[in-house]
Amino acid sequence: MLILLKKCANLLTLIANETVYENKSFLGGQMVINIQKSIRQKNIKKYLNFVFEKLDIEGYDAVYKVTNEKTDLLAIISQHDSTLGTSLGGTRIATYNNFDEALTDALRLSKGMTYKAAMAEVGLGGGKSVIVVKDIKDKNEKLLRSFGEAVNILEGNYICSEDMGCSPQDVTIIREKTKYVVGLPHEKSSGNPSKFTAWGVFQGILATLKKLYGSKSIKGKKIAIQGLGSVAHYLIEHLFWHGAELIISDIDETKLKKFANAATIVAPEDIYKQECDIFVPCAIGGIINDETIDQLKCKAVCGAANNQLLEERHAEVLKDKNILYAPDFVVNAGGLINVSFELDKTGYCPKKSREKTDKIYTSLLEIYKIADQNDISTNRAAIKLAQFKMKAGIGKRKSNLYFHH
Incomplete structure (x- = not known):
């Protein structure tokens, strides 16, 4: 129209x-x-x-x-x-x-x-x-x-x-032209959501390690990170201080220099081939595809990038290869969670944002459980759970939205 x-x-x-x-x-x-x-x-x-x-x-x-x-x-x-x-x-x-x-x-x-x-x-x-x-x-x-x-x-x-x-x-x-925005850099707003997105991905990595090894200890685990944007910067700090062995890549060499002493740097085309515990996509989407999936030497994929699967069928391919996949829309929800509290009547509260972002850990473990019980991919399990919540109205907003700017 x-x-x-x-x-x-x-x-x-x-x-x-x-x-x-x-x-x-x-x-x-x-x-x-x-x-x-x-x-x-x-x-x-x-x-x-x-x-x-x-x-x-x-x-x-x-x-x-x-x-x-x-x-x-x-x-x-x-x-x-x-x-x-x-x-x-x-x-x-x-x-x-x-x-x-x-x-x-x-x-x-x-x-x-x-x-x-x-x-x-x-x-x-x-x-x-x-x-x-x-x-x-x-x-x-x-x-x-x-x-x-x-x-x-x-x-x-x-x-x-x-x-x-x-x-x-x-x-x-x-x-300047509309009030319908969130995430502004001032005291009444939630600001840049990247640190909360990173915290959510960190919780997802903990849950994935728990599923893989029965322990969420990061010390000594090899983590390969693709893309060094704002979210990855915060995430790398969490992983480094918890003892992870980091492998990183980015098309921008200037971004790599900041972490040169804390991680092993590899070429962008080689990041998929790294033997590691978890591959962490933090750049563009569609990177799990027919070309890259056979290169993977990781035990799991858990990252911040949106739409990591080029097609939904690639979740099934990962399952067949015994590579655990953490659905991206579950793992990277921290930023959305953070800005959502900005719209409450009482205004933004970082503590509430952090506490709700922490729940990504238990949500992901529940999805892994559902996938195992039904012998389906973790992505299919997450979609089914999301659709159930929508149909049942779980989490439906019952109050007005408030814009504090």
């Missing part, structure tokens, strides 16, 4: 197909358009250049292609499922070979967020957005503010936060 906002003979014209949104509205600045109830106009010129194209994607609440010629904005906002609460997910700023590649990324990530939110019982749904750029250097304040306006038009049906290519400082700029 193509939505064009334009001014014509002092009337607001909404050009759309015959589909009518139920209980949906769009808010842009002080302008409100509610298809069912009323139409009124104010500051409409701000949005004359936005085009929202609603894509028909089965199984998704709403997926929009958003463009603004004046600001060169090309974005995708994907709201996968709001059964348990409002769709929330990070804003990824990245280059793609084509639009379909960007769309696939947004769809996969938002679906993963739905399962992540369900497993963590944070009372939120799954969403994700992607800002497509020709070069990451094209990111600028005008583009970010334009995206903020686009988010605002959706009137809280999607809440954004930081992600790959989009820093907390970038989110601060987006915030």
Whole structure:
């Protein structure tokens, strides 16, 4: 569905197909358009250049292609499922070979967020957005503010936060045009979620070691980490001080220098081949695939990256190879858990965030148990458990969302 906002003979014209949104509205600045109830106009010129194209994607609440010629904005906002609460997910700023590649990324990530939110019982749904750029250097304040306006038009049906290519400082700029953001770097907000994501992955590693060896001791265990972003930096510190033998790789050599004395450095293409206890993907998704899976010499995979499996069938391949897989949407939920507490009436509480993130340990052990009992992959077990929680309404938000900024 193509939505064009334009001014014509002092009337607001909404050009759309015959589909009518139920209980949906769009808010842009002080302008409100509610298809069912009323139409009124104010500051409409701000949005004359936005085009929202609603894509028909089965199984998704709403997926929009958003463009603004004046600001060169090309974005995708994907709201996968709001059964348990409002769709929330990070804003990824990245280059793609084509639009379909960007769309696939947004769809996969938002679906993963739905399962992540369900497993963590944070009372939120799954969403994700992607800002497509020709070069990451094209990111600028005008583009970010334009995206903020686009988010605002959706009137809280999607809440954004930081992600790959989009820093907390970038989110601060987006915030200038919309309140529907979390993870801002100030005292009333939860800030950068990376340290909580890392803590959750650390708990996942402990649970995985417990499953493998009957003990969660990290001392002397070989841990191979792919990608040295913000999450990996915090995670490496936890693992180092608990006595792990670290193997690391990254395409950026400057990032490797920081840990040169604390870890063994290998080339990016060799990280899969390392004999280790746990392989920890902390970079891009889709890295467990037909090409890499036969190279793995680890006993388990447990990392921070989203959508680590290129296809769900690869979880079955890991199972057949006796490689234990920790479902990524369970393990990397710490960041989501952290920002979710920012939306409570009482405001953000880091202690509550940490305590809930600690539960990733027991959740993962439960998933391993379900997988064993039913002779299914751990990924299938986690999806089934997440779907059960959604159907039963477990963790469904019962209170309003509060934005403390």
